[in-house]
Amino acid sequence: MAELSEPTPSPSPSPSLSSSSTASSSKESLSTPPVSSPPCRKIKVAVIGTGLAGLATAYYLTQASDNDINYDVHLFDERPTIGFDSQSVTATDRDGVSRRVDVPMRSFAGGYYTRVIALYKSLGLKFRDARFTYSFSELDRDEVHGTSKTTTYYMHGGRRGVFKHGGRPADLGLARYLVQLTAITFWYIYFTLITTFSRPKGGLSFKNEQKPDPASRYWYITTPADREVRENEIRTEASGYGSMTADEEEIDISVGVESLKEYLVRWHVAKWFIDRFVTPLFCAMSTCNTSTILRAPAADVVDYKKETFLKPHFLLEDNSRSAIAALTADLPEENIHLGHAVQGLLSEGTTWTVRTENHPDLYHVTHVVFAVAPSRIGQLYAPLEPVLKDIKSSRVRVLVHTDDRVLDFLDPRNVRDLNLVRAGDATETTHMLFPGIYQTTSPMAFNRSPSPTGAYTNEKTDFGGRISPESVLSESVFERVVRTHGLVQAVEKMRKRQGRHNIWVAGSWMWQGLVLLEGCVTSAQVVTEGIERRSKNPRARRYMV
Structure with missing residues (x-):
């Protein structure tokens, strides 16, 4: 450091600046502590x-x-x-x-x-393309005799090939299958078109999460003109419920938000298409029952359908x-x-x-x-x-097990990666994860045996002989928030x-x-x-x- 304190020679030194003063100035600059930045x-x-x-x-x-x-x-x-x-x-x-x-x-x-x-x-x-294949079945229960019959009405090959891994269910005649396939194709195209070009009433959309407008409480409305109209409508509707101060004012923005059921009825979508395809898919994805998904804001389902059209599903x-x-x-x-x-x-x-x-x-x-x-x-x-x-929330039950009988209601030729079966308001999904390992969400009892008192048994223990307690690797109950x-x-x-x-x-x-x-x-x-x-x-x- 000694040499650093000596002056650096200048090619043209100032005549008024001596060598000693230069050295003194240099030493002072070196001894001056650096300006410290504020602490983190x-x-x-x-x-x-x-x-x-x-x-x-x-x-x-x-x-x-x-x-x-x-x-x-x-x-x-x-x-x-x-x-x-x-x-x-x-x-x-x-x-x-x-x-x-x-x-x-957890697919996405x-x-x-x-x-x-x-x-x-x-x-x-x-993450990888999951390339799921699907089977859709329907359970018809005989509550008197405690028996049931399950019918597979459609199989979908997804991204693996519509016909290679989809095709005709094993117990469905060719003529009936062709008629059904024609009807399904028509309604699927129609459903795709309306979800693509028709916004549900109310205008709520997850897309507004990306570019919110903090200047307005009604940022979810699509255009400024619509926002002003909607503001006036809501204030008029709320005016009959008493006066509120500016700080306490709470306006129910859900008023006028169209439910999925209202949206589908407005566009005259066939009930059988709703019951057999729309609600089972979204019930399985959202792990809720049919009535819950039909009461959900239509924009939720419409946006999901539109944004995921022809897109892959991934798994880590x-x-x-x-x-x-x-x-x-x-x-x-x-x-x-x-x-x-x-x-x-x-x-x-x-x-x-x-x-x-x-x-x-x-x-x-x-x-x-x-x-x-x-x-x-x-x-x-x-x-x-x-x-x-x-x-509101609901409780969702998920079983991971090794009981092959869980899919006994299906013809082996109809088994796919995701097997959906609907019964009334409920939808059960069994995912074939790996060879001999299954994950069943919202499991249901199919064949239930009445006890001498008339009450059905085995509903919560082995689900009608489909999942034995010994085969269960894990049983989880989740609290699922309901979109209302x-x-x-x-x-x-x-x-x-x-x-x-x-x-x-x-x-x-x-x-x-x-x-x-x-x-x-x-x-x-x-x-x-x-x-x-x-x-x-x-x-x-x-x-x-």
């Missing part, structure tokens, strides 16, 4: 729930950290394992190969799951564990608190204290993100309970409350679309952007989407 702020965030919504929120916040702000994210889950994989199992198939089975099955379609696909690609995850190559590993790679192990059931939140001015069950530690954070079921949010944070009370007008209204109310007191909500239901994985990633991005804005401008008003 650490902002602690608690994410309650480790499903895809919680994991994606934690990942996006971690990636948002920079030289100015470091987001110290802590994940909490009452389960001993990450929620996104907590119900999945490892099983050995008929060929002796060990397989990891995602529960429930091109065109609709744009954010999920973008997230997986950014993580370097590999290495199951959900690969996604979990990638999403949590940058989170310190000590920041993932599994087996920590959050019991309550305590506000302390600008921070929150998170208290967990059976753990003495208290966690002090700035932001809290709820990524759990609405019912659980209401338990943990009372101010949101009135907003969430109108959200009440949910539409609740989501809009939650939008206006996002970030209030630094409380945020993410989840598959927290967007205007079908309750699917895409909603998890969409809402996670919304929450992340809101926290970023609040962190960079603490005085900013609550974030509105």
